[in-house]
Amino acid sequence: xxxxxxxxxxxxxxxxxxxxxxxxxxxxxxxxxxxxxxxxxxxxxxxxxxxxxxxxxxxxxxxxxxxxxxxxxxxxxxxxxxxxxxxxxxxxxxxxxxxxxxxxxxxxxxxxxxxxxxxxxxxxxxxxxxxxxxxxxxxxxxxxxxxxxxxxxxxxxxxxxxxxxxxxxxxxxxxxxxxxxxxxxxx
Amino acid sequence: xxxxxxxxxxxxxxxxxxxxxxxxxxxxxxxxxxxxxxxxxxxxxxxxxxxxxxxxxxxxxxxxxxxxxxxxxxxxxxxxxxxxxxxxxxxxxxxxxxxxxxxxxxxxxxxxxxxxxxxxxxxxxxxxxxxxxxxxxxxxxxxxxxxxxxxxxxxxxxxxxxxxxxxxxxxxxxxxxxxxxxxxxxxxxxxxxxxxxxxxxxxxxxxxxxxxxxxxxxxxxxxxxxxxxxxxxxxxxxxxxxxxxxxxxxxxxxxxxxxxxxxxxxxxxxxxxxxxxxxxxxxxxxxxxxxxxxxxxxxxxxxxxxxxxxxxxxxxxxxxxxxxxxxxxxxxxxxxxxxxxxxxxxxxxxxxxxxxxxxxxxxxxxxxxxxxxxxxxxxxxxxxxxxxxxxxxxxxxxxxxxxxxxxxxxxxxxxxxxxxxxxxxxxxxxxxxxxxxxxxxxxxxxxxxxxxxxxxxxxxxxxxxxxxxxxxxxxxxxxxxxxxxxxxxxxxxxxxxxxxxxxxxxxxxxxxxxxxxxxxxxxxxxxxxxxxxxxxxxxxxxxxxxxxxxxxxxxxxxxxxxxxxxxxxxxxxxxxxxxxxxxxxxxxxxxxxxxxxxxxxxxxxxxxxxxxxxxxxxxxxxxxxxxxxxxxxxxxxxxxxxxxxxxxxxxxxxxxxxxxxxx
Numbered sequence: 035x036x037x038x039x040x041x042x043x044x045x046x047x048x049x050x051x052x053x054x055x056x057x058x059x060x061x062x063x064x065x066x067x068x069x070x071x072x073x074x075x076x077x078x079x080x081x082x083x084x085x086x087x088x089x090x091x092x093x094x095x096x097x098x099x100x101x102x103x104x105x106x107x108x109x110x111x112x113x114x115x116x117x118x119x120x121x122x123x124x125x126x127x128x129x130x131x132x133x134x135x136x137x138x139x140x141x142x143x144x145x146x147x148x149x150x151x152x153x154x155x156x157x158x159x160x161x162x163x164x165x166x167x168x169x170x171x172x173x174x175x176x177x178x179x180x181x182x183x184x185x186x187x188x189x190x191x192x193x194x195x196x197x198x199x200x201x202x203x204x205x206x207x208x209x210x211x212x213x214x215x216x217x218x219x220x221x
Numbered sequence: 222x223x224x225x226x227x228x229x230x231x232x233x234x235x236x237x238x239x240x241x242x243x244x245x246x247x248x249x250x251x252x253x254x255x256x257x258x259x260x261x262x263x264x265x266x267x268x269x270x271x272x273x274x275x276x277x278x279x280x281x282x283x284x285x286x287x288x289x290x291x292x293x294x295x296x297x298x299x300x301x302x303x304x305x306x307x308x309x310x311x312x313x314x315x316x317x318x319x320x321x322x323x324x325x326x327x328x329x330x331x332x333x334x335x336x337x338x339x340x341x342x343x344x345x346x347x348x349x350x351x352x353x354x355x356x357x358x359x360x361x362x363x364x365x366x367x368x369x370x371x372x373x374x375x376x377x378x379x380x381x382x383x384x385x386x387x388x389x390x391x392x393x394x395x396x397x398x399x400x401x402x403x404x405x406x407x408x409x410x411x412x413x414x415x416x417x418x419x420x421x422x423x424x425x426x427x428x429x430x431x432x433x434x435x436x437x438x439x440x441x442x443x444x445x446x447x448x449x450x451x452x453x454x455x456x457x458x459x460x461x462x463x464x465x466x467x468x469x470x471x472x473x474x475x476x477x478x479x480x481x482x483x484x485x486x487x488x489x490x491x492x493x494x495x496x497x498x499x500x501x502x503x504x505x506x507x508x509x510x511x512x513x514x515x516x517x518x519x520x521x522x523x524x525x526x527x528x529x530x531x532x533x534x535x536x537x538x539x540x541x542x543x544x545x546x547x548x549x550x551x552x553x554x555x556x557x558x559x560x561x562x563x564x565x566x567x568x569x570x571x572x573x574x575x576x577x578x579x580x581x582x583x584x585x586x587x588x589x590x591x592x593x594x595x596x597x598x599x600x601x602x603x604x605x606x607x608x609x610x611x612x613x614x615x616x617x618x619x620x621x622x623x624x625x626x627x628x629x630x631x632x633x634x635x636x637x638x639x640x641x642x643x644x645x646x647x648x649x650x651x652x653x654x655x656x657x658x659x660x661x662x663x664x665x666x667x668x669x670x671x672x673x674x675x676x677x678x679x680x681x682x683x684x685x686x687x688x689x690x691x692x693x694x695x696x697x698x699x700x701x702x703x704x705x706x707x708x709x710x711x712x713x714x715x716x717x718x719x720x721x722x723x724x725x726x727x728x729x730x731x732x733x734x735x736x737x738x739x740x741x742x743x744x745x746x747x748x749x750x751x752x753x754x755x756x757x758x759x760x761x762x763x764x765x766x767x768x769x770x771x772x773x774x775x776x777x778x779x780x781x782x783x784x785x786x787x788x789x790x791x792x793x794x795x796x797x798x799x800x801x802x803x804x805x806x807x808x809x810x811x812x813x814x815x816x817x818x819x820x821x822x823x824x825x826x827x828x829x830x831x832x833x834x835x836x837x838x839x840x841x842x843x844x845x846x847x848x849x850x851x852x853x854x855x856x857x858x859x860x861x862x863x864x865x866x867x868x869x870x871x872x873x874x875x876x877x878x879x880x881x882x883x884x
Contacts, residue, residue: 056563057561057562058566065570118275121478121479122478125479125482125491128483128490129488132490134494137493137494144475145501152283153468153605156285157551159287159288160287160599164565165566167569167570170549170570171570173548173572174548174549174603174605177604182501185496189496189500192493193489193493203260204243204246205243205489206243206263207239207242207243207263209496211237212240212499213476214233214235214236215233215236216503217232217236217473218229218230218232218233
């Protein structure tokens with residue numbers, strides 16, 4: 035038949051039956067940059083608490099939790115608890131007489147680790163592993179560091195100026211008062 | 222004034238009091254009004270508060286927008302899923318034992334009878350007798366399935382089932398019966414390679430394990446797995462939500478703990494370290510609404526006029542046209558459900574200074590239809606404390622219309638109309654191919670008179686040629702929800718396969734000069750009268766692309782058995798009596814088969830084009846394959862042409878094969 039020949043001659047390959055479509059695999063692991071930064075910050079906190087062996091042991095244990103939570107279990111809760119334990123280590127080192135600069139550094143590093151860890155999970159779940167997230171993560175991390183530097187600067191200033199003349203009770207009351215005010219005033 | 226308000230004021234009041242006392246202590250350090258015990262108690266209170274904060278963090282919810290996963294292929298039902306689900310419910314959950322077993326037994330009974338009838342060529346009663354005798358199989362379990370059901374299930378109700386449901390007695394027999402029927406009916410199946418994936422059931426019945434575990438959702442039915450209720454939007458910017466993320470929840474604990482321990486151990490250094498935690502609490506609470514209004518989104522498509530199934534590169538550009546920085550932007554392109562992203566990811570995380578821009582690109586396999594879709598934008602402030610979710614919709618539209626290109630030669634059958642066309646009929650008349658010579662009748666055209674015979678005998682005779690006539694063909698689609706099944710996730714479902722094939726078939730039939738119409742039986746009536754001409758063809762193209770009944774997305778309605786209108790009613794009312802039918806259906810249930818035989822008995826010549834989307838990896842899938850094969854055989858026995866077509870192969874080859882069989 036005429037039409038049949040023409041058709042066979044111009045056979046273009048129909049759409050169906052082309053190779054099966056493979057969709058892009060989507061995974062939601064914690065974002066890499068923030069994860070690494072969180073671990074780096076936690077390591078810094080461990081180092082800052084290293085003036086006492088016991089304190090360092092505790093915070094190192096917390097560090098293991100952070101690493102496991104971010105990379106092994108991918109569990110936000112595990113990472114957050116790990117950060118908490120790191121901080122317990124830092125505070126313990128303070129109890130055993132760590133110096134002020136190291137303590138502030140340790141506290142700052144722990145809070146940053148907490149922030150980055152949470153951000154890693156947040157970016158991971160809202161976007162995905164294959165996404166280009168570097169710029170966003172770096173900007174977030176940098177903003178947190180800037181805030182940290184400001185805080186430390188102010189804290190040092192207050193300490194240098196006032197603590198000598200500041201009674202221990204006054205400091206406690208001011209801090210508690212400030213905390214309660216922050217809690218109370220929330221938009 | 223509610224309790225929260227009072228509590229808040231109380232806290233603020235106490236805070237103010239503390240600050241005043243602190244300042245007073247600085248001013249007048251000497252008369253220390255309380256003993257150290259009070260301060261010590263305050264330290265202990267701080268530690269308690271820290272513990273409470275930690276608890277709040279661990280129990281509290283971080284309210285982040287859940288983004289859709291538009292890359293994932295559509296998770297269409299697979300044929301047989303409902304059978305597997307029923308078996309699962311019965312054996313694992315102990316639910317609906319009576320109804321499910323009744324339903325399954327009924328299906329098995331029908332299938333068994335059909336297969337036995339096909340093989341033994343006997344009546345229904347005889348077939349049932351064969352099944353109940355148990356001689357048809359060597360497997361005692363399989364034989365027991367058909368023998369036991371009448372007596373036990375009817376008399377003892379479902380108690381018997383529940384008792385041996387412990388070791389899956391019903392399931393074992395059911396499995397054995399399906400296997401035996403497949404064997405008896407000589408139906409080709411591969412051995413089951415993997416056991417039934419449990420994730421399937423976890424997906425249906427909710428996931429187990431903790432929230433952090435990767436959710437087993439494998440769907441891109443966008444709304445289902447995201448916290449954004451709807452992606453239909455008209456305006457260029459639509460706000461979905463603005464909320465606090467609570468991501469800093471618990472950071473106060475660092476401050477409280479350090480200060481508390483510092484107070485208890487009389488360590489000013491620790492108290493100072495605690496200020497870090499307090500400072501970040503403030504940082505997290507100071508939040509500004511990100512100015513998403515100034516974000517301009519453009520989407521560029523690489524292809525102008527893509528065909529269904531084409532891969533189109535998409536590039537999305539975002540530009541901050543405002544004068545404030547957007548520090549944290551999380552963008553997901555809400556690619557329509559029917560599309561599959563095959564390369565790249567339609568997502569980006571970035572920060573944009575005023576005037577700067579960022580792009581991301583991906584490749585998507587497009588499907589027929591008209592689309593305009595938004596970019597989901599989650600924008601946060603620096604700290605991430607506030608989150609604004611909005612849908613930004615660029616102007617770009619994508620229209621994907623099948624070309625109706627001719628790739629197949631489609632066999633048309635002898636039922637024709639009065640219009641001249643391409644189909645050779647058995648009738649003599651004017652035409653090209655010699656048919657017969659007959660006596661002259663007055664009025665016969667002069668150029669058909671057989672002059673040789675006149676010269677030889679002196680009698681007038683007329684030559685008849687085979688008449689070539691056009692056929693009326695209606696392409697009829699089964700687009701009920703049941704037809705939206707795919708053999709594997711990510712593969713096109715049966716309706717997609719059918720419409721792709723039909724756009725080829727349409728072109729071929731049209732080029733042969735036939736009158737081609739389109740209809741679908743569904744709750745959305747779809748009817749396009751048979752016709753000819755290039756305008757007809759063009760409108761058919763648009764209909765393939767736009768008609769809701771032929772949409773790549775399954776209809777939302779479930780077609781329930783009760784109180785339903787026969788979806789074929791509107792088709793039957795309009796179908797002309799001499800129309801041939803090309804029925805596109807996966808033959809997923811008996812209804813589709815009935816439609817074919819009903820049309821056949823009304824005198825239409827029916828050709829069924831059935832994409833085979835059944836699988837053979839679970840009991841249910843095997844059962845549906847057997848059922849479908851039985852349906853195909855049944856239709857063929859009634860003289861209805863069936864092109865049993867594996868969507869992985871080219872339709873042309875299958876048609877050639879079928880033609881060879883029919884010839």
